[in-house]
Amino acid sequence: MTLPRNTVIERARRFRALHADRAPLVLPNAWDVPSARTFEDAGFSAVATSSAGIMVSRGYPDGERMPLPELVEAVERIASRLRVPLSADVVAGYGTTPAAVGRTVRRMLQAGAVGVNLEDHNPASGKLFPLEVQLQRIRAGLRAGEEYGVPLVLNARTDALKHAPGGESARFEEAIRRAEAYRDAGADCVYPMGLTERSAIRDFVQAVRCPVNVMVRQGLPPLRELARLGVKRVSFGPSASYATFGLLQRASREVLTRGTFRTLVEGAITFDELNLLAEPRRSPPGRGTGRRVTS
Helix, strand or coil, rough: CCCCCCHHHHHHHHHHHHHHCCCEEEEEECCCCHHHHHHHHCCCCCEEHHHHHHHHHHCCCCCCCHHHHHHHHHHHHHCCCCCCCCCEEECCCCCHHHHHHHHHHHHHHCCHHHHHECCCEECCCCCCHHHHHHHHHHHHHHHHHHHHHCCCEEEEEHHHHHHCCCHHHHHHHHHHHHHHHHHHHCCEEECCCCCCCCCHHHHHHEEEHHCCCCCCCEEEEEEEHHHEEEEEEEEEHHHHHHHHHHHHHHHHHHHHHHHHHHHHCCCCCCCCHHHHHCCCCCCCCCCCCCCCCCC
């Protein structure tokens, strides 16, 4: 199931190139093989994993409560069934030390991921890692990519907008300070968790002067406007999981309260289409099915 090294390297190069396009890279976050394949078949140029989606689907709350080997296995299985690049959400790196982050990133690369999402919020303490500690952790993740020989794309997430001390303005300034430091440490992209308001997005992008990732959530401007604001990457986060389980809730309520099945059957795929989502498939070297999502 492990991908050949040359395949991982080729996908990593392709993934890196997607960040250089003028239009924002749209990354749907999957939680298993069928969701990832659905996104690939829809035409996305790359796929990411959702830590919350994977963990909840396997019976664990979000965070780092799911054992790392289970997360690695989930990423490996998804990567093996895709032809487009896969980026893995490693939460806070499954360990507080730079060495732990390096080991986790290496395992993700061995599993077939070509990018990682690393956050600065310590799930054990509920606080942000000290800035210098997080810089060491980012460098360790990047070093793991260099040592493995894969041009890893590291997306450095900051939760300063939520967890930094002070008021809204102070937290925003801390998010910028951290993003600039992460950029200077070598992060390819910075991700201010919780940034949705137009003027705040514009100010943040202008301040950090490097690729910025925002997450889909209520109130986020449409793609065309995000492109004008200078955003380079838009990730679904757990929103696809929310939408999927919202559909199941609506279907369940309809059956139990009305005795009808409209929500279950309208727009549904067939058994054959479902089964195909798990079938291995091949593509010529260096090619995938993804199409660029334009704004």
